[in-house]
Structure formats: structure tokens, C-alpha cells
Amino acid sequence: MSITIIEDFSNEIFYEIFEYLDGFKTFKAFSNLNHRFTQLLNSSSFLFNLDLLCSKLIELNMNIYEQLLLNNKHQILSFRICLPREKCEFFSSLSIDSSFNHLESVFLNSFSPAILMSLLTNLSCLPRLFSLTIDTELLSTDLSEAYRLILVLPKLKYATISAFSSIGPKLLPIATDEQTSTIEHLIINHDCTLNELCILLSYTPKLYRLNLLALTENYSHHELIFSFSCPNLTYLAIEMAYIRFDEFEMFITKTKCNLK
Numbered sequence: 001m002s003i004t005i006i007e008d009f010s011n012e013i014f015y016e017i018f019e020y021l022d023g024f025k026t027f028k029a030f031s032n033l034n035h036r037f038t039q040l041l042n043s044s045s046f047l048f049n050l051d052l053l054c055s056k057l058i059e060l061n062m063n064i065y066e067q068l069l070l071n072n073k074h075q076i077l078s079f080r081i082c083l084p085r086e087k088c089e090f091f092s093s094l095s096i097d098s099s100f101n102h103l104e105s106v107f108l109n110s111f112s113p114a115i116l117m118s119l120l121t122n123l124s125c126l127p128r129l130f131s132l133t134i135d136t137e138l139l140s141t142d143l144s145e146a147y148r149l150i151l152v153l154p155k156l157k158y159a160t161i162s163a164f165s166s167i168g169p170k171l172l173p174i175a176t177d178e179q180t181s182t183i184e185h186l187i188i189n190h191d192c193t194l195n196e197l198c199i200l201l202s203y204t205p206k207l208y209r210l211n212l213l214a215l216t217e218n219y220s221h222h223e224l225i226f227s228f229s230c231p232n233l234t235y236l237a238i239e240m241a242y243i244r245f246d247e248f249e250m251f252i253t254k255t256k257c258n259l260k
Helices: 011-018 023-030 035-041 054-059 062-071 113-123 140-151 194-202 245-254
Strands: 048-053 076-082 105-109 131-135 158-162 185-193 209-216 235-242
Touching (some): 023 048, 023 062, 105 113, 140 158
Parallel strands (some): 048 076, 158 185, 185 209
């Protein structure tokens, strides 16, 4: 049978078309056309990405976004949120729970510390969160708490943390065997001392790829911490290093990295 009108397309073809659009554009364009599209868009077979970006502020209809986050949460595959703080107040009341059962990737930018911490706390209930990217203005105290919440996410494989401050001298204790993280690729886009790095690595025995913006000397004369090994670490990239070579050499030797 020949296809002469768009309504003759199969559901599978429409789902392929929807893959090229984010969830907001898809629902805005198709949700009110007819009953068939309403059924298609609300089917559990349809998973979508949701982008709330500053570049879209002119076309933003927060009612549609709120509807998607509240009523279609089980269909969201990923969301990226980069909005001015005054536009982020809705998320202070957003309940992230296990009903976001297909959510695999989250990108958060420009949230106030209180809202960001609330969201990070709730992310631990997500059964399929594999990727997390945070771009924040958090100060050292809040950044330390953010790392504590990130390191306990049960399924996380990839994490990027960007900030203007360093973690601070009081980060976390060295991890025990029961406190290890599932992270395999970590990108640290802020200053990090050698001891802070060692503490973070004690939580990530599965880490095989590490990117650092800036590795700096320890505060005062703190003793270097090397009470763990990271044999799975095969890739290390440091954009700026402000430590002595003998310290870096000791780090590589003591942590038993297998860099390639």
C-alpha cells in the first residue's frame, strides 16, 4: 500500500522522527493534533530527552515542561537544565523518585546550592542513572557535600563536576571497602590538591579514566595520602599541574596505576 499522507506512517517511523527532537519540541508540535498522537506520546515505548537551556528562553513554556516532569517522568531518558536561577524555582518542589525509571543522564547548571543539594540527594533513588554532569558556583563547603552525595549514587558510571572553587581541606575520610563508588570515568573541572585527589580515588576503585583541570599542592604541610591502589586507572589527563615531579612520581608509584 502506498503512503500518500503523513498519517499513514507507522508508529515506528514517527518514533524515529521524534528521536531527532527533544521532548519539549515533540510534545509542543504533536500533542494536540489528534488522539493517535496523544497515545503515541504517552506510550511507555516512547522515551525522550528533555532540554531546558538558556538559548530557548524565548520559546519556553514552563507549563509544558512541568507537565512532562510530573506526568511523563517514566519516559524521560535524559534531561539537561541550564536556566537562570529565577527560572529554577520549580525544581525546588520537584520530587525525583524511582518513577523516573528510565532516566540515565542528568546535566545540571546554575542551580542555587539549596536546590542542587536537594536534587542530588534524591538522585540516589534512580535505578538507571549512569551519567551526571554538574556545572556549579558552589563554594568549598557545599562542593564537599556534593561529592559525598555523588559518590554514593548506586549506578553512576560517568561524572563531570565543574566549579569555581576547590573542594577544601575537609573533604571526606578515606573510603572503606563498603563505601566504594561505581564511577568509571571522572572529569574534575576545578582546582584539586593531591590529597583531595587521593581521597576521591579511594572511593573509585573501578575508575579507568580521569581528567583533571588543575592539580595543586596540598594545603600547608599535610602528609601525602597513599593508603589505596587504583589498578584500573589506565588514562590520566591533567591540564595544569602545580606539584613537584617527585610528588607526582610517588602518586603514580604508590597508587599502582596502570597508565597506558
